[in-house]
Amino acid sequence: MLAAGGGVAVLTGSGDAVARFVSGDEAHAEAEPPAAPVKAAAAAAKPSGIRIDQVDLGNLGRKFSLPQRPTENFSMISVSWNSPKDAPDGTVQVRTRNAGTGQWTGWKNLSVAEDAADLAGERAKARGRTAPLWTGPSDGVAARLVGAATKPLPAGLLLKLIDPNAPESGGRGGGEPVPTPTVPKAPPPASPVPGATTATKPPATTATPPAPKATTPTPPPTSVPPPVPNPGMPAYVSRAGWKANESLVKAPPTIAGEGVKLVWVHHTGTEFPKTCADAPDFVRAIMATDISEGFDDIGYNFLVDNCGTIYEGRAGGVGKAVVGAHVAGFNTATAGIALIGDYTTVRPSNAALTSIAELAAARIGAYGNDPTGTTTLVAGIDGMKWPKGTVVPFPRIAGHRDGAETECPGDLFYPLLGQIRGRAALPGLQIVSVSGGEPTTPPFYVREDGTVYYRVGGQAADVSRFEVLVDSKVVATGPGNNTAGSAKITVTPGPHNVAVRVVHVTGATDITPVTKVIGDVTKPTFPTPPWVALKTGTYSATSVPVAVNFKSADNNGRIARQFALSPNEVPMLGTSTVWNATVKPNVAVKYTVQASDMAYNEGVSTVTRTIVQMPETSAKRTGTWSTRSAATTYLGGKALAASAKNAKLAYVFNGRSAALTFTRTTATGQAAIYVDGVKVTTVDTRAAKTTHRQTIWVKALTAGAHTVSVVVVGTKGRPTVISDGLTYVK
Numbered sequence: 001m002l003a004a005g006g007g008v009a010v011l012t013g014s015g016d017a018v019a020r021f022v023s024g025d026e027a028h029a030e031a032e033p034p035a036a037p038v039k040a041a042a043a044a045a046k047p048s049g050i051r052i053d054q055v056d057l058g059n060l061g062r063k064f065s066l067p068q069r070p071t072e073n074f075s076m077i078s079v080s081w082n083s084p085k086d087a088p089d090g091t092v093q094v095r096t097r098n099a100g101t102g103q104w105t106g107w108k109n110l111s112v113a114e115d116a117a118d119l120a121g122e123r124a125k126a127r128g129r130t131a132p133l134w135t136g137p138s139d140g141v142a143a144r145l146v147g148a149a150t151k152p153l154p155a156g157l158l159l160k161l162i163d164p165n166a167p168e169s170g171g172r173g174g175g176e177p178v179p180t181p182t183v184p185k186a187p188p189p190a191s192p193v194p195g196a197t198t199a200t201k202p203p204a205t206t207a208t209p210p211a212p213k214a215t216t217p218t219p220p221p222t223s224v225p226p227p228v229p230n231p232g233m234p235a236y237v238s239r240a241g242w243k244a245n246e247s248l249v250k251a252p253p254t255i256a257g258e259g260v261k262l263v264w265v266h267h268t269g270t271e272f273p274k275t276c277a278d279a280p281d282f283v284r285a286i287m288a289t290d291i292s293e294g295f296d297d298i299g300y301n302f303l304v305d306n307c308g309t310i311y312e313g314r315a316g317g318v319g320k321a322v323v324g325a326h327v328a329g330f331n332t333a334t335a336g337i338a339l340i341g342d343y344t345t346v347r348p349s350n351a352a353l354t355s356i357a358e359l360a361a362a363r364i365g366a367y368g369n370d371p372t373g374t375t376t377l378v379a380g381i382d383g384m385k386w387p388k389g390t391v392v393p394f395p396r397i398a399g400h401r402d403g404a405e406t407e408c409p410g411d412l413f414y415p416l417l418g419q420i421r422g423r424a425a426l427p428g429l430q431i432v433s434v435s436g437g438e439p440t441t442p443p444f445y446v447r448e449d450g451t452v453y454y455r456v457g458g459q460a461a462d463v464s465r466f467e468v469l470v471d472s473k474v475v476a477t478g479p480g481n482n483t484a485g486s487a488k489i490t491v492t493p494g495p496h497n498v499a500v501r502v503v504h505v506t507g508a509t510d511i512t513p514v515t516k517v518i519g520d521v522t523k524p525t526f527p528t529p530p531w532v533a534l535k536t537g538t539y540s541a542t543s544v545p546v547a548v549n550f551k552s553a554d555n556n557g558r559i560a561r562q563f564a565l566s567p568n569e570v571p572m573l574g575t576s577t578v579w580n581a582t583v584k585p586n587v588a589v590k591y592t593v594q595a596s597d598m599a600y601n602e603g604v605s606t607v608t609r610t611i612v613q614m615p616e617t618s619a620k621r622t623g624t625w626s627t628r629s630a631a632t633t634y635l636g637g638k639a640l641a642a643s644a645k646n647a648k649l650a651y652v653f654n655g656r657s658a659a660l661t662f663t664r665t666t667a668t669g670q671a672a673i674y675v676d677g678v679k680v681t682t683v684d685t686r687a688a689k690t691t692h693r694q695t696i697w698v699k700a701l702t703a704g705a706h707t708v709s710v711v712v713v714g715t716k717g718r719p720t721v722i723s724d725g726l727t728y729v730k
Contacts, residue, residue, distance in 0.1 A: 049245055050288040051166035055143075055159040063090070063149035066159070068142040073099055074161035075137055076270075076285040079110055080129035080293050082156035085383075087112050087128055090147030094133065094159075097140025104140065108133060111269065114406045116299050117325035118332075118380050119254060125294030126325075128154065131269040132162075132289050134282055160292060164284035233318055234358040236302070236310035242280035244287060244298075246315070251296040253316030254323040258333040259367035261375045263360040264326060265337055265417060266300065266400045267409040272341035276307035282340055283311050290325070299325035300338040302359060308351030310359055313338075319366065327403045329380045329388070335363045343410030350513050353416060357423035357510075360397050364424070371397055371424035372508040397421045422502065422510035428457035429502050431515045432484075438560035438598040443516035444498075445556065445598030448490055450517065452476075454500040455484035456510075464503040470496050470517075480505075491519035522555040524595035524603035528577075532591060532609045532729050534659040534698045535580070538691075541635060544585045544611050544727060549578045552595035552603065565592040565604075585611040585727065610730040614651055616640040616723050623647030623712070628663075628722065633692045639663060639724045645714030647721075655728035656703040660710060663722035665690045669715030671723075673697055676707055685721055693724055 053072060057064055057079070079092050093107040110130035117126045143159055239246070273282050282305075287298040300313040301324045313336070316322035326336035337359055339352055357371075364371045376393050379386040385405055386392055392403075399417050400408035423429065433440060436450030444450065452468050466478035468487045476487035480503070489498065497514035528551035535545040552559055559574035567589050570579045574595075583589050592606040615636045625640040625647060633639075640649065651658075660673065664687035672682050683697050712721045 049164070049166060049243065050248065050284060051163040052288060052292055053161040053163075055141075055161075057143065057157040057159055058153055058155065060153075062152060064143070064145050064153070066141070066143040068095065068097070068104065068140060070097075070140050071138075071161055072163065073137055073139050073165075074135070074141075074163045075281060076132050076134050076162040076164070076289060077110075077138075077141065078130050078132040078160050078162070078289055078293075079143075080127045080156075080158055080160065081154035082127055083154065084115050084126055084128040086154035088145055088149075088153060088157065089151040090145045090149040092130060093144050093146055095142040096135045096138040099137040099139040104142075105135075107144070113269075114400075114404050114408070115328040115384065116331075117295060118328045118330075119296075119323060119325070121251060122294065122296050122325055123328075123381070127156070127293045129289075129293050132286065134270045134273055134285070136274055136278070160289065162285045162288050162292075164281045164288065233362045234310060234355060236312055236318065236359075237280070239312050239315060242283050242311055244284065244315070248288065248291050249297045249315060250291065253297070253314065253320075255316060256321040256323055256333045258321070260321045260335050260363045261333045261367070261369060261396070262330075262377065262394055263335050263337055263363055263371075263397050264330070264400055264403065265339070265356060265360075265397060265409050265413075265420065266326060267339045267341060267343045267413055268303070269342050269344075269408060269410075270340070272306060276305045276309060279303075279305040279307075279309065279311065279340060283313075295325050299336070301326075301335040302337045303340055304337060304352055304355050304359070305340045306349045306352050308349065308355040310355050321367075327400055329384045329386070330377050330392075330403045332380065333377070335360075339409065339413065343413035344407065345412060346410075347412045348416065353420055354423065354427075357420045358427065360420065361424035361427065364396050369396055370506075372421050372504050372506040377403075395421065397424060418508060419510050422504050422508040425462060425504050425506075425508060426456045426458040426502050426510060428455070429500065429510050429512055430455060431498070431500055431512050434498065434515065434517055437520075437600060438596075443495075443518055445518045445520050445558070446489075446491060447521055447599045447601060448492075448519060449488060450491070451486050451488050452498060452500065453484075453486045454478070454512070456502050457483065459483075462505055464505045464507075467501040467503065469499045469501060469511075472497070472499075474501075489517075491517060493519045493521055495519075518556060518599075520556055520597060520599035520601060522597075523601045524552050524554045524559060524597050526593070526595070526603065526605035527551050527553050529605045530591040530593050530607045532607075532611075532657065533700050534611070534657045534695070534727060534729060536659070536695050536698055539585075539613070539635060539659075539661050539693050539695050539727060541613070542584055543582050544613075545580065545582050546611065546729075547578055547580055548591050548593070550593050550605065551577050552593070552605075554595070554597045554601075556597065558598045560596050560598050560600075562596070563594045565594055566590050566606075583611055585613045612653070612655065612728050612730050614653060614726045614728070616649060616725045619649040619651045619710075619723075619726070621647075621649055625649070634663070635661060635693055635725050639722050641720055641722045642712050643714070643719040643721075645712055645719070647712040648709055649723055650707055650709045651726040652705070652707050653726070653728050654705045655701065655730050657698070657700050657729040658706065658708050659695045659698040659727045660708070661693055661695045661724040661727065663690070663692045663724055664694050664696075665722075667718045668720050668722060669718040670713040671721045672711040672713055674707075674709040674711065675699065675701070677709075682713065684715075686718060695727070 092110045097104050113129050113131045117123045290299045297314045302313045303311040314324045324336045361371050379390040382388040399414045432453040434444035434450050436446035460482050463480040465480045467474045468476040478485040478487050496517045498517045499512050499514045501511040530548050530550045533547045537545045562572040564570035564579045588610045594604045596602050625642045628639045631637045662685045664685045668685040670684045
């Protein structure tokens with residue numbers, strides 16, 4: 001509750017309010033309030049999971065200022081007054097303190113909300129109010145009135161702080177996931193009553209409902225459409241799923257006999273919750289606010305968050321024509337869908353647009369109505385945009401501003417209603433793929449020409465044509481009377497935005513989100529051309545194993561695939577940097593690699609190298625070496641053996657990679673290896689069994705003249721080393 005210095009009230013489980021209001025002098029006190037907050041008398045009432053604290057602003061003077069003060073936790077704030085016809089002369093501004101960081105926000109305006117209720121019972125109780133402000137978890141508030149302030153404050157001026165998760169009432173705590181959407185079983189709509197002149201009501205849904213409320217008469221429709229099988233609601237979160245407190249509901253729902261003729265699209269005009277996971281809290285807070293301002297229940301029939309999740313609004317059944325409170329004078333035979341957030345300067349997400357289109361199609365289509373069509377409604381109350389009794393034509397999916405003097409649903413949302421109509425009639429429009437390049441998922445790459453493949457749901461007869469847009473310009477047109485097709489496009493090098501628009505036979509349209517297509521005519525390059533490295537293993541006079549290293553690159557950074565073309569053909573991944581080959585020594589060999597980028601541009605790099613086998617007889621000898629001969633055993637038919645310590649063979653050559661070959665037995669020993677006079681390692685030629693032509697030492701070298709030496713270590717008990725020559729890459 002508010003600390004001393006402000007009035008408080010609690011909305012209890014039964015909806016009663018108990019308030020303590022203080023004088024204006026007390027409210028203006030600048031002293032820090034006592035540490036122990038004043039608790040309302042209703043705190044011990046039946047827990048509801050919702051708490052509303054109220055501050056009486058009516059005693060604060062013509063131009064009030066409520067200083068910063070601590071409060072109990074809240075997440076939504078609003079200001080209301082007794083009569084919807086009255087409003088503060090000026091602009092109400094508030095500041096709030098973040099309960100987690102302790103930081104205060106800047107001043108934020110609270111705009112006056114439009115008249116919404118038109119059922120007689122609801123309208124009689126409705127208060128004037130501002131649009132609520134979602135603050136997230138907060139524990140401090142300040143308020144002021146700025147502007148003209150030449151008139152007295154309206155009677156009953158209250159500042160309301162709403163906590164949708166009152167901890168003492170067992171509300172949902174932070175961190176609980178969004179409830180799993182309910183997939184409805186396509187409940188049929190309520191059966192309309194032919195020739196009905198008033199709305200009809202179902203049995204009461206509250207435990208102890210009040211007496212039925214009087215309803216605003218509606219003129220008899222010219223033709224009451226029979227309900228058709230509900231095509232099925234999209235997935236939604238039920239009232240139980242977002243934990244609506246049904247004990248707060250003031251009256252049973254009213255059901256319109258005409259069914260749903262039209263869907264009104266709104267935005268809540270509030271800051272969006274920090275994440276979509278907070279949306280159930282927001283919906284509970286909106287419900288509590290609406291009821292505290294005199295509504296029987298939450299005003300909207302449905303709410304949608306920016307992640308596309310749908311929430312059931314006013315009770316009565318998602319498949320029934322429940323009369324809400326969202327467009328005064330035009331609530332009967334309509335459904336109100338509110339997108340959570342303020343879309344005056346922010347564009348709604350595509351997921352939200354899709355959910356609204358699907359929901360609108362389901363509610364309108366359940367009564368055989370075309371979402372791209374028009375209908376007429378009769379203004380039900382006076383004092384609004386049209387006098388009572390005026391017959392007004394509307395599109396079947398309309399914005400709140402079409403039916404009232406308001407900016408709702410926001411300047412960046414309202415122009416998208418045509419897209420929602422098109423999407424409702426022709427759902428699922430998508431770019432399936434773009435051919436002409438390698439990837440099967442965006443971004444797509446094409447050299448210059450590509451083909452865009454697309455499809456849409458709905459009836460083929462409803463499709464007038466498809467239009468393919470590149471960078472917002474129509475570059476190709478596909479025929480109508482079908483639900484899939486393709487069109488060729490030509491693009492210049494660089495990134496482009498590609499979209500497909502479908503045109504309904506009525507002129508309604510929908511357009512896909514843009515798909516990135518990159519034009520690319522540049523061939524891959526090879527920052528590292530192929531270079532050949534010798535490998536260990538068994539060598540022969542006709543076969544030497546090598547590793548061919550390379551590195552390719554592309555101007556767009558994406559190589560699709562690569563191929564070794566010679567000396568052998570090897571397919572490789574786009575990320576590969578080496579392939580293995582076996583080549584014939586002492587002859588020139590071409591090493592060729594090809595890289596293909598995502599647009600099928602191909603780059604090629606080739607080097608020619610000779611693998612040279614130097615016989616041991618070409619080495620300079622130090623110490624005693626004996627010749628061993630066997631035509632099929634040694635390279636070139638001969639090898640040199642030495643047992644004396646420090647016996648040495650020195651190979652001099654001009655190359656870029658070197659390898660030493662030995663015969664290995666159970667009795668052969670170690671040799672030290674020197675490169676250009678520097679010892680680099682010691683190799684052990686011992687093996688479990690005798691093997692010949694075994695290359696056990698290789699080293700990559702800079703291109704140039706080198707000397708590689710083999711020096712006998714004289715291993716105790718097995719001093720002999722049998723050298724079978726040196727191989728290098730020329």
